[in-house]
Amino acid sequence: MGLSKGFLWGGATAANQSEGGVLEGGRKLANVDVLPTGPDRKKIAAGNMKMSEWDEQHYYPAKEAIDMYHRYMEDIQLFAEMGFKVYRMSLSWSRIYPNGDDLEPNEEGLLFYEKIFKELKKHNIEPLVTIAHFDIPLHLIKTYDSWRNRQMITFYTRYAETVIRRYKGLVHYWLTINEINILLHQPFIGGGLVFEEGENREEVKYQAAHHQLVASALATKLAHDIDPTNQVGCMLAGGNSYPYTCRPEDYQEAIKRDREGYFFIDVQARGKYPNYALKKFEREGLTIMMEDDDHEILDSAPVDFVSFSYYSSRTVSAHPEDYEHTTGNVFGTIKNPHLPSTEWGWQVDPLGLRNSLNQMYDRYQKPLFIVENGLGAVDVPDENGYVNDEYRIDYLRQHIQAFKDAVEIDGIELLGYTTWGCVDLIAASTGQMSKRYGFVYVDRDDEGNGTLERFKKKSFYWYQQVIETNGEDLSS
Numbered sequence: 141m142g143l144s145k146g147f148l149w150g151g152a153t154a155a156n157q158s159e160g161g162v163l164e165g166g167r168k169l170a171n172v173d174v175l176p177t178g179p180d181r182k183k184i185a186a187g188n189m190k191m192s193e194w195d196e197q198h199y200y201p202a203k204e205a206i207d208m209y210h211r212y213m214e215d216i217q218l219f220a221e222m223g224f225k226v227y228r229m230s231l232s233w234s235r236i237y238p239n240g241d242d243l244e245p246n247e248e249g250l251l252f253y254e255k256i257f258k259e260l261k262k263h264n265i266e267p268l269v270t271i272a273h274f275d276i277p278l279h280l281i282k283t284y285d286s287w288r289n290r291q292m293i294t295f296y297t298r299y300a301e302t303v304i305r306r307y308k309g310l311v312h313y314w315l316t317i318n319e320i321n322i323l324l325h326q327p328f329i330g331g332g333l334v335f336e337e338g339e340n341r342e343e344v345k346y347q348a349a350h351h352q353l354v355a356s357a358l359a360t361k362l363a364h365d366i367d368p369t370n371q372v373g374c375m376l377a378g379g380n381s382y383p384y385t386c387r388p389e390d391y392q393e394a395i396k397r398d399r400e401g402y403f404f405i406d407v408q409a410r411g412k413y414p415n416y417a418l419k420k421f422e423r424e425g426l427t428i429m430m431e432d433d434d435h436e437i438l439d440s441a442p443v444d445f446v447s448f449s450y451y452s453s454r455t456v457s458a459h460p461e462d463y464e465h466t467t468g469n470v471f472g473t474i475k476n477p478h479l480p481s482t483e484w485g486w487q488v489d490p491l492g493l494r495n496s497l498n499q500m501y502d503r504y505q506k507p508l509f510i511v512e513n514g515l516g517a518v519d520v521p522d523e524n525g526y527v528n529d530e531y532r533i534d535y536l537r538q539h540i541q542a543f544k545d546a547v548e549i550d551g552i553e554l555l556g557y558t559t560w561g562c563v564d565l566i567a568a569s570t571g572q573m574s575k576r577y578g579f580v581y582v583d584r585d586d587e588g589n590g591t592l593e594r595f596k597k598k599s600f601y602w603y604q605q606v607i608e609t610n611g612e613d614l615s616s
């Protein structure tokens with residue numbers, strides 16, 4: 141019993157939330173660089189407000205982030221010390237193809253990641269690489285309207301082919317697109333979409349989704365052709381929906397909501413558009429332009445494994461106006477009276493993780509990978525920079541126990557677990573530094589002040605012990 145010997149323990153980051161150095165090494169701007177902190181962030185993320193360059197009125201946290209661009213080696217050293225078997229990271233698209241439509245890649249960008257992969261190899265840490273984590277070269281948005289344009293398939297696959305070929309032998313685990321369903325909820329973050337007055341948003345989003353799905357299938361096929369040992373996964377912003385009551389229409393609403401996310405994974409894992417989606421397009425009069433061989437492309441390259449992020453479950457009802465709603469999370473949800481909430485209003489539900497794993501395993505029968513999970517909380521370091529983050533340990537302990545139960549009791553196949561923001565980084569939803577997830581504290585505040593120095597928290601040593609005992613000793 142217990143987790144398999146090869147279970148992949150580790151942590152996760154994304155380029156845009158950690159690297160900084162956005163105009164260094166030949167890189168150019170991306171959508172994620174022009175997201176400020178403050179109230180406008182939400183409007184921009186939703187595609188309701190245009191932001192295509194930096195202005196004087198806003199603060200843009202991705203500019204410097206936690207300066208991983210210059211501090212990668214130090215951070216990898218810390219991951220190695222914790223005993224990481226895997227490190228999930230993403231590549232910055234505009235570091236490799238600065239404009240996105242360039243014909244040749246930027247060698248300096250390619251070299252930057254090559255050095256990182258070689259360093260990881262020295263420490264026997266397997267990279268798990270997200271090709272696109274909310275990250276789209278700004279030029280592609282300005283010139284082509286981003287993913288609503290079919291040409292994006294060409295640009296994305298050129299980029300994917302370049303990196304998969306270049307890092308052959310150094311990288312074996314790939315994720316094509318991070319939280320692909322976020323496109324529906326934060327269309328500028330997930331797809332670089334900015335809406336025009338009066339257009340059919342639903343149609344634009346599903347058209348962009350179609351392009352992403354074809355591009356993802358082509359990248360999956362390329363990865364297998366280039367190196368048959370490559371393992372490619374899709375990636376869902378996960379969390380299952382509970383009906384608020386046992387009224388059948390509430391349960392029906394829960395199925396409907398879950399399908400909004402599963403739609404993407406149904407295509408990526410099974411290679412086919414699910415009937416419920418085709419019916420939706422028909423019913424709502426959405427015309428999604430598809431080319432003749434698109435279905436063949438989707439069918440030819442299902443992913444090898446299904447990965448997802450899990451922070452919380454959701455609660456839904458056919459009569460949402462009757463209930464109090466939570467704040468803070470990207471997914472609107474009714475407040476579940478049985479669950480506690482984080483400081484940012486995300487509801488904590490470890491058993492929901494086990495439920496999600498079971499639901500997904502039943503649905504896809506493919507190995508699963510939890511590639512994000514964690515507690516965003518305010519940390520207060522002592523005079524030596526040390527944080528006693530027992531609350532984070534507690535959160536992680538409960539979630540680890542939940543996935544162990546899913547493996548040991550329910551028999552699901554789980555490849556690994558990478559906690560989100562293993563080193564503190566900027567939050568995607570708010571751009572704040574103060575929403576910290578890490579085992580490593582970074583001296584930086586929400587206004588960009590601080591030395592950027594790294595400090596080990598209590599959870600650093602705890603996670604080290606968890607990995608050392610392959611999840612057997614969760615005590616602190």
Ligand code: BG6
Binds near residue numbers: 154318516
């Ligand atoms: C996921 C993203 O949505 O959740 C990450 O893939 C993000 O990029 C994480 O950081 C946590 O959300 P937040 O808003 O707390 O950073």
